[in-house]
Amino acid sequence: MLEHLGRPFNPSSVHREGRAGRKVIESARAQVAALVGGDPKAVTFTSGGTEANNTVLSPRVQFGADVRTFDSLLVSAVEHPCVLSGGRFAQNVIDRIGVDRDGVLDFADLERALNEHPGSFVSVMYANNETGVIQPIKQIAALVHAHGGFLHVDAVQAAGKVAIDIYELEADVMTLSAHKIGGPQGVGAIVRCGAGLGVPALMHGGGQELGYRAGTENVAAIAGFGVAAEEALAEIGVDHGYQRKLESGLKFISGDVTIFGEKVRRLANTTCFSLPGKRAETAVISYDMAGIAVSSGSACSSGKVGASHVLKAMGVEERLAESAIRVSTGWNTKVADIDSFLSVTMRLCAL
Ligand code: PLP
Secondary structure, eight states, X not given: OHHHHTSOOOTTOOXXXXXXXXXXXXXXXXXXXXHTTOOGGGEEEESSHHHXXXXXXXXXXXXXXXXEEOSOEEEEXXXXXXXXXXTTSOGGGEEEEOBOTTSOBOHHHHHHHHHHSTTOEEEOOSBOTTTOBBOXXXXXHHHHHHTTOEEEEEOTTTBTTBOOXXXXXXXXXXXXXXXXXXXXXXXXXXXXXXXXEEOOOSSOSSOTGGGTSOSOOOHHHHHHXXXXXXXXXXXXXXXXXXXXXXXXXXXXXXXXXXXXXXTSOBOTTEEEEEOTTSOHHHHHHHHHHTTOOOEETTOSSTTOOSOOHHHHHXXXXXXXXXXXXXXXXXXXXXXXXXXXXXXXXXXXXXX
């Protein structure tokens, strides 16, 4: 990234510098496509996951020469706020689909909504950003398609952590973000399940990204995304055992701990837990003072206080939701970090 930041290339120019920039972008495009088994020709770079999701949630989608229109958007109740907001859909056509107590999509509710609105645009995330709970995307795709619908999968949290093949899952379109896999902030991607499928641009202008996203590309950030994608892909399946260590440590410290989504398939890097009676805000400060950055379940965006919509949708009581702490491990986490985290938790519980 540093090397590219120092170069003034405009990848749309035909001169040598421009061509060098283009080469960097195309190589990153192949690396990002590989992360989800996609076709590089069907990858569009954006300024992040939020822009990718806002672009994709479009009532008009191009299928080769045809344009399909959607009158209804169904989103799971645990989506990231940038999906819950509905993108380019009118607010009165958005319906939320419930989840069970473990945070897994309620298939009966999805089927009810699909029967009411056949041919809907459906958006379900691969893995939740607060709990790490993984949705059964292949089965969801089958149900959506059986009702003539179209499926978008926000794979921002799952990509690079679990093996994903967009074609095998039969997801129509996926969205990704670089900073969840150790890449830079402010770059993301839309991966369509084929170059013939087109989501109309949100940004209009110079026709970059084959007209799907105008604006001079952020070459350095895209290069960083590409490398992060390649490294994350190589690491998939490597289990450092951090989650087991962390969760067994929590249970050892307190018999009262609740780990949300514990019984179902979850990302190995995310734990959302609650210690009843311990205020999350106080706990976050104690961890911070020890140099450990964790979030309270209620503050999924900076500074926002209030019970997490994810835990609420899972039917978690207010008392537990208020104490929820989210921990995630990443490419730079070490075993010693888990030990420090558990020592702070032990001190907190002794208070
Ligand atoms: N979707 C999910 C599931 C996320 O967790 C996030 C970020 O936290 C986003 C979308 C938004 O991505 P970005 O931060 O790149 O805009």
